[in-house]
Structure formats: C-alpha cells, structure tokens
Amino acid sequence: MYRVVFSQVLQRLDAEDAHRATVRALAAISRVRPLNRAIHRRLAPHDPALRVSAFGVHFPSPFGLAAGFDKNAVCFEALAAFGFGHVEVGTVTAHAQPGNARPRLFRLPAQRAVINRMGFNNDGAAKVARRLARVRGVPVVVGVNIGKTKVVPESRAVADYVASARALADRADYLVVNVSSPNTPGLRDLQAVERLRPLLTAVREVTESLPRRTPLLVKIAPDLADEDVDAVADLAVELGLDGIIATNTTIRRDGVPSTEAGGLSGRPLKERSLEVLRRLYARVGDRLTLVSVGGVEDVDDVWERLLAGATLVQGYTAMVYEGPLWAARINRALSRRLRLHGHSSIQEVIGKTAPARTGRDA
Ligand SMILES: Cc1cc2nc3c(=O)[nH]c(=O)nc-3n(C[C@H](O)[C@H](O)[C@H](O)COP(=O)(O)O)c2cc1C
Secondary structure: OHHHHHHHOHHHOOHHHHHHHHHHHHHHHHHOHHHHHHHHHHHOOOOHHHOEEEOOEEEOOOEEEOOOOOOOOOOHHHHHHOOOOOEEEEEEOOOOEOOOOOOOEEEEHHHOEEEEOOOOOEOOHHHHHHHHHOOOOOOOOEEEEEOOOOOOOHHHHHHHHHHHHHHHHHHOOEEEEEOOOOOOOOHHHHHOHHHHHHHHHHHHHHHHHOOOOOOEEEEEOOOOOHHHHHHHHHHHHHOOOOEEEEOOOEOOOOOOOOOOOOEEEEHHHHHHHHHHHHHHHHHHHHHOEEEEEOOOOOHHHHHHHHHOOOOEEEEOHHHHHHOOOHHHHHHHHHHHHHHHOOOOOHHHOOOOOOOOOOOOOO
C-alpha cells in the first residue's frame, strides 16, 4: 500500500515538502491524545523480550528513530506510537537558524538512499526545551542531539554546545554531541581528539551537574579514518561517556550517481556503518553503549548490528521508502527472530558474533 502511495504521490512531491507534510500529520496525531494512544496500543513495541536497558534508561525496543526527522520535537509522541523504541530529536542548536537554501533534500530511490544538506534548520534550544517539558500522552524515550549554531565562530563552539546542553539536558533521556554532520562548515573538525576533549569535558560538566545525571553520547562520521575512530572511542572511555552513535551521513559517493553536495544516507552507507560498529566493539566492548545507525533497512540489518555489539539500533532513510509501519514491522519480526533462536531477551543477543576483542585490553 505505502509503495503505491510513495510512487504515485509522495515521490512526485519535492522531498522536503513530503517530509514537512509527514511531520505535520504526525504532529497532529500527537496532539489528538486518544488517537495517539490507540495507535500506541496497536503498533508500539509491547513484547517484554524486546526491552533493553542502556545507561540506566529502559527502552521498549532496541530500534529507534535517528536524529534529523523530528528536529524540533513536534511529533515524537506519534513516532513512539508508530513503534520506535526511542526518538532522537534534533539536531538542535543554541540559536534558532533557517539552515541552507532549498532544495537541500534529494531522494535516490534506485539506491534506496537520500542526500541532504539541510544545515541544522531548527527552532533553537529554548523553544525545543519548552516542547520537551510538556506532559506526554504516551511513554517515549527521547534523546536530544545538539550541534553548533552556524554563525557562531569555531573558537566559541564549546560555549555554544554548553548553552544547548544547559537548556536541554534535563529534558532528555540522553544527550548527544553531534560533531559529524557534513553540512555545517568546520563541524567535523571537532572530531579531532584535541578539539573533542575540551568540548566533551565541558558538556559532561553540564550533564553531570544535574540532580539526575543525563547520559552523554557522541555521534561520529563514517568518513573518519580507522585510527581516528579508535582515538574517539578511547577518549569516550577516558572521559566516562555513556556511548557512541555511529554513524552520521557520508560525504563519499561510491557507486552513487549524484553530484549533489551533502550527506549521503541509506543503503550505500550500510557496509561502512557496520564496519565502524565492529571496530568500536572490538575496541571498547561493553565499556560504552554502542548505537548503530546507517543503512538499516530491515530486521536482518537490526539483528546483524545487535550481534556485532550494538545495544541500540537506529534508522531514518529506509522509512522514506518503507512507510509509517516500518518500525512496527521490524519489532514484530525481531520478536519472532528472538524466539526462533531460543532467546528470551534482546540482551542475550548483543555482541554474540563479535570476533575476540583486539583492543587495548583484549
Ligand atoms: C534528511 C536527513 C536529516 C538528517 N539530520 C540529522 C541531524 O540533524 N543530526 C544528526 O545527527 N543526523 C542527522 N541525519 C543523519 C541520521 O541521523 C543518520 O545518522 C543517517 O541518516 C544514517 O542513517 P540512515 O542510513 O538510516 O538514514 C539526517 C539524515 C537525513 C536523511
């Protein structure tokens, strides 16, 4: 059904117009509480075997929605109702900003991919914080992903992230420092350990100072060299971070016939994203929670990431092609897969096919 709607209607709309219409519809559903609750009863994950705990937070399913879909925290309740075990809102910046000029979002259906150069269009930390403070109609785990305001010079980046963290950390089930989007000039340079250390240290001071400390994660790019992935992993362990989200979109274009600038996501990202996950798990094992994202399309992908050491798995691009029932389908298939393999909990699967650890303390 969705395939027909997609090919006959949505695909003919500009990609960003289609996205906006979807977000508006989901925001409307979020506001109609009885409807949202009815959808939640039917589609949200209720199988106890799917529950996972990470950094002190309980997730109803390991599968969640990656950052960038609900940038302004307007429809996360509906997204949870449609089956996502968590929703990562943002990227939010300290100051509201319009993002790059349109067009800035492009579908590549033949490759099951998307290219975006949105540039952190968002309403700013204060407004998003107010939305997150509202009483919720359904239970939902909300991560908040923060980034740098474009007009703030790189020399003031730390203070800018700290301002976002102050506004948002106590409203978040976990906070993510995003240093990996390709669409804010200079942002990814913050992944270099000598720049990342002061940034993460300063944000961590904020998250640790709260009465209920907020778990802190960092989101990295797939384009980092392997040694740099290791260096970020070591730093995250050293600073006592809770986890790493890998990966953001790529600036590579291997086999993708598009010259549009921006970050590529979806199927072409699958292999590298999995490679980075395996590398991270070999390096840090269960000292950090690993969240795998990039090219996840179906239950096989989710299963593979869990086996490779991810505690949580996220997706975004495949939903464009699979439609609103995507998460619910994955949860159902995950329940069946667990039972088929004789497991009673997701937690039993995590890291089961990871090779023997080769990291520093192997
Ligand atoms: C349109 C679009 C906007 C995105 N915006 C953000 C963002 O604001 N912050 C972020 O950390 N990642 C953002 N992402 C990256 C996703 O969170 C995810 O890391 C990436 O798309 C890989 O997953 P996928 O292949 O399942 O889409 C965006 C992705 C897309 C397609």
